[in-house]
Amino acid sequence: MSDMTPQALLPRQIITGKARLAGVLGWPVSHSRSPLLHNYWLARYGIDGAYVPLPVAPAQFAEAVHGLQAAGFRGANVTIPHKEAAYALATELDHTAQRAGAVNTLIFEANGAIRGLSTDGDGFVASMESAxxxxxxxxxxxxxxxxxxxxxxxxxxxxxxxxxxxxxxxxxxxxxxxxxxxxxxxxxxxxxxxxxxxxxxxxxxxxxxxxxxxxxxxxxxxxxxxxxxxxxxxxxxxxxxxxxxxxxxxxxxEGLGMLLHQARLGFREWFGQDPEVDAGLEAYVRASL
CATH class of the missing domain: 3.40.50.720 (NAD(P)-binding Rossmann-like Domain)
Incomplete structure (x- = not known):
């Protein structure tokens, strides 16, 4: 698989009526490369799922999150300017999110709970060390x-x-x-x-x-x-x-490394696969910048 190009991998993505769904909430969200990298991983690992951009104004943030949860989404990433609002909305918080007072990853649990995670900090450090x-x-x-x-x-x-x-x-x-x-x-x-x-x-x-x-x-x-x-x-x-x-x-x-590394935990929670941050992924996302 390592010798295959991203372009060869992406058309093999599987989406059915049972697809697992996630996305990224932001305002704006057009700059986000999260859909690119998550869908790359979905194709690479042959997962039935999709990850979509979700432009949501601050005033509609809570309504949008609950709507996604009701629609069967597994969760979502949260980008500017919603990270503190996500912290306030989550019903459960991991230790890092509690300490940071901000959430960038939401997990929708089967029992209706909304679990909030903060992966930005560890993603940043991993990016620094990778560089x-x-x-x-x-x-x-x-x-x-x-x-x-x-x-x-x-x-x-x-x-x-x-x-x-x-x-x-x-x-x-x-x-x-x-x-x-x-x-x-x-x-x-x-x-x-x-x-x-x-x-x-x-x-x-x-x-x-x-x-x-x-x-x-x-x-x-x-x-x-x-x-x-x-x-x-x-x-x-x-x-x-x-x-x-x-x-x-x-x-x-550069900021790309943080984006790639912070995304791993959310992907694992939503799609059941621990993805790899490798040269193929970095080259694919970098080509879009």
Whole structure:
């Protein structure tokens, strides 16, 4: 199977009236490559199922989730801006979700329960390690939303000293209250303080194609030479932030790896198969960016 191309695999996907169903909820959701990677896995493992994009406005989020559950879906991924709303809606939470205060994966149980998982943080760390960078030292996170909560918790759990900065200062302080030991850096000052950190992570949608500021390219003038710059945005593949880092000779980690690694647990729960993140999957999804 390893010598087969993704294009050869996808037409073999099986969908019948007994298909297992899942999807991704977001607003917007057109940028998401989750349908691409999950349907690749479904085809690769010959699973009767489908995974679909689900554009849902914030005001309709709870109604949409309950509708999917009533329609027989096995669950869904949750992306911007719904991760904290998913946390509030879940009736059961895993330890990581409780700690992060955010959910990116929903599992619909047969008894009607909605189980919420947070796989972003572990997916981010797995992506870093896959790229050859073990997170260590001091990390600065841009953003204080659902992804930031999960990534911050995962980094703290691995012994890193973590700070967060956010355009809305109150949200940064709320995250610091939720995760004791987290520092807050004012948004207007983080560029000047960058030299104190070994890892910079953009957990916002800044720099994302179609996002609030697709040209987001802050100054990295004060960065230490050993700084690793990571971006969870993966459309475009090289964000303006990563381009700036590369121009300064800094090591970078693209957002695609986090997407691939965080997806494994949800796929296993919905479709009953532990999928492999390999070169074939990465090449297939990367070709769409």
């Amino acid at each position: 050859g960078h073990k997170p260590q030292g001091k990390a600065l996170l841009l953003g204080a939303g659902g992804a930031a909560r999960s990534v911050a918790a995962a980094l703290q759990d691995r012994g890193l000293h973590v700070a967060v900065t956010n355009r809305t200062d109150a949200r940064a302080h709320a995250l610091a209250e939720a995760l004791p030991g987290l520092d807050v850096v004012p948004w207007a000052m983080w560029e000047q303080q960058l030299g104190a950190y070994s890892l910079l992570v953009n957990t916002t949608s800044l720099g994302m194609e179609g996002g609030p500021d697709p040209m987001f390219r802050p100054s990295l003038h004060h960065a230490a030479p050993h700084l690793v710059v990571a971006d969870i945005v993966y459309v475009p593949r090289i964000t303006p932030l990563l381009a700036e880092a590369e121009q300064k000779g800094l090591k970078t980690v």
